[in-house]
Amino acid sequence: MTEMEIDSVQDEFARQTQSFMQWFRDLPGATFHKDIQMVDLRGHGAGRGIIATADIEPDTVLFTIPRPSIITTTTSSLATHLPSIFSESESEGDPSNDAWTRLILVLMYEYLRGPSSPWAPYLTLLPASFSTPMFWSDSEIAELQASSVVSKIGRDSAEGMIRSRILPVITSHPSVFFPSGDRPSDDDLVGLAHRCGSAIMAYAFDLDSPDSDSDSDEGAEDGWAEDRDAQRELGMVPMADMLNADAEFNAHIHHAPDFLTATSLRRIPAGEEVLNYYGPLPNGELLRRYGYVTPRHSRYDVVELPWGLVEPHLRSALSANYGVTETQWGQVDALLARQREEDEEEEEEDDETFVIERTTPDPESTGLFPPTPQPAITALPEDLTERVKKFLKTVSKVSSSPELKDKPTRTKIQLETVRLALIDRERQYPTTLEDDEFFLSSVPNTPRTNKEMAVYVRAGEKRLLRETQAWIAAELAKLTSSSSDNTSRVRSREGEGEADTPSAKRRRT
């Protein structure tokens, strides 16, 4: 780009910000604190953001967003044109009737209205393109290596959903969506739907009902859309969604019946960015939904460990060290299959995965991390421990080895086999942690390019795998020293019920 072209892009960016600010200030009931300002943070790879221009005290209302200015299925006029789709009673069972699909339709409708949409100045601020992996090339996605994020990108399923649930609604109502008669091609509509879907993913709020004056974030993290399929009100909240975010933050969105407010959680010094919170997301998930990663989110990193990596090590350890025979394996498999049927445990399949994560304290009410405890591995996932225990107990029923009746022995087998599975899991990534750290050593503190972000994600996962292996090694050492110190005591407890192991905090991914 020539300097003149750069200037004109910058002018356009500033002009759009200005016209949005004017539009926002003119909304009946909207407020915007005099000591904050919307700024251009593209130099930091963060688009627009809001900064404090003077020191701000805790509990200060930073801005107020009147509910009617939020784009939802009730505030947009699309609902009046398509009552059959938007009225709950009439649309029951309709595949386009979920909060996610309906908001995509609403957003597309408002985009297609152009300048006549009441939200036109706001819509121009939403990105036309996204840096989320959904839009990466195959070679960029390959840089995520064995991260489980890869299987969650879902471009094909999004495309399928758009073609089967969004396009038919739009093309069968041309007078609503294309009143001027100018109908974009199907491919253009699919492109717009992708754009709206990604905007919802990175910008939409999961709105508390206007009837519940709530600060409660139960179920949804800080009001951000979590469960995309649930029948809940999702909305695009102008200004609230201009706040960037981090795992340490200084502002909070409060949902009141008639308006939403952004409030400071602590003193925000002049020059500091006002930051919201998107939840305790691992960097992989932050990248998938929002297209960026930050060092502070690393504490929430996760790795998925499939049962398929654990079971072979259990089987070979039990065959080699405890003499379990082929015939006995046949009996074990039959017993396990029967138990599965009796328990109706659908999840307990070969492709079941377990989420390895650190035990991490929640941020304090100021939005800062508590100084202690530091995030650390304190246990293996409870569901993994349970599954291994069940497996070992079943084997001990058919095996003649007396050692398998001994709880410390079973714990040792469990730890050793999971450690081997973790090593296998780490080997699924084609590069080592050391390779990745070498690459990252020449990258600025906050990675920006797709490759940098991908390496950051996969390195974080490898670090977690190493930490878990180190934790297991320490547990095994404790077990060995306590068994040599207390052989007699351990023997006297043989056959006792298994004590509860500490459980890692469970988190959905």
Ligand SMILES: C[S@@+](CC[C@H](N)C(=O)[O-])C[C@H]1O[C@@H](n2cnc3c(N)ncnc32)[C@H](O)[C@@H]1O
């Ligand atoms: C709700 S919007 C925030 C406003 C956005 N910066 C804009 O200009 O429209 C969320 C998007 O902002 C960007 N973002 C938010 N927090 C960020 C951060 N800490 N670092 C970099 N980008 C960030 C990401 O692109 C994300 O998808």
